[in-house]
Amino acid sequence: MAAYICTRFCINKFKDSVRFIPRRYRVKSKWAQTRPKFPSTTIALQNFDATYSIQLGNLWPSVRVAMLSEQKYGALINNFSSTASVITSELQAEGCIDFIGSHQHSKDSMPLHKDSAEVDVSKLATQEPTISPDIKCLVFPQGDISRFKPSRQDSSGLLGYYLLDAASVLPVLALDLQLGHAVLDLCAAPGGKTLALLQTHTVSFLLANDSSGSRTARLCKTLQSYMPRENLEENKIQISSFDGCKLGQIEEKRFDRVLVDVPCTTDRHSVMVEDNNMFNRSRTKERQRLPLLQIQLLMAGIHAARPGGDIVYSTCSLSQLQNECVVQQAICQAQEMGISVQVQDLGWLTRCFSNTFYFAPQLSVGELVLPHLCANFGPIYMCKLRRSN
């Protein structure tokens, strides 16, 4: 009987005395189950409203609308497929434009970003790196929200194109790959950018890494669906599943180019899709630790680059904390270790592609593609660094 009474009361220590409080008067404010459950997408949007309205000012309402609207895709043409040119012609007949190949004409067309109009193009032509003519990414023109059909296989089973956010090809173009380069793709899965950099046919060796076993398996599957088996069996392409933070020491000063496409809050996904959402309450700590992980990964990328080599850091977030702050922090940390890295100007990239993408006005470091209803790509942030010693 005594035991029965004890379970119905709780003991409250009050000024050295012990009081029994009947259960009906107790306030259970902290039980996780009783907290109101908001969808992760709502939490993400509330979070973005609070931070991006300050960061982006009067641009935020239009970026917000675009992020909540249907995203546009690009078709990265698979030039390993025998049907690449036929597929390119078919898509062009449907009105698609190869935004990479057609950038030479950008001077004549209307830029989406007003500042681009003020640029002295003649001065910049000399600074513009040559982009491999082999890499093609087709998009429907501005304002055209047509969707791509699923890609078809050629006679050897290779798919004709890979659908991705067309802006995610920009970090690969920023790498400015040259013939014979050894390349590290530090966070490579599911493989969109890996595939893009292989389309340039310049890479002499590629290490594609991702710490997640299941995502590395997806990366392997992507490469098998788009590349002939013989290319994959050469020692030219290696796939690994290390913690990228440790790869810097293992592969010190080995690569001409390093792509550090880090895990981030994946802003567009976070406001649209409940599944695997970074704003799910169970992932709060993981989300808060992101900037630290991003700095560690960028530092690993810097360590893995050879002196004179280039590193491109990229995210699909608008967050200053995950973008510019990470880059600036990594530059400081590298300096403290005696490694000198300089930010490289990517102005040429924004000028070449300003009629396809809407770029954010001047950032402290790097470039950012803002989602825009007329060009609903991104967000994609990228910053290029050169290691000098």
Ligand SMILES: C[S@@+](CC[C@H](N)C(=O)[O-])C[C@H]1O[C@@H](n2cnc3c(N)ncnc32)[C@H](O)[C@@H]1O
């Ligand atoms: C933005 S995604 C990369 C997308 C990929 N570059 C593409 O274009 O398809 C970030 C990736 O980083 C991986 N990742 C997370 N933590 C990592 C770590 N410590 N080392 C290496 N990869 C990591 C995740 O598994 C995820 O696949």
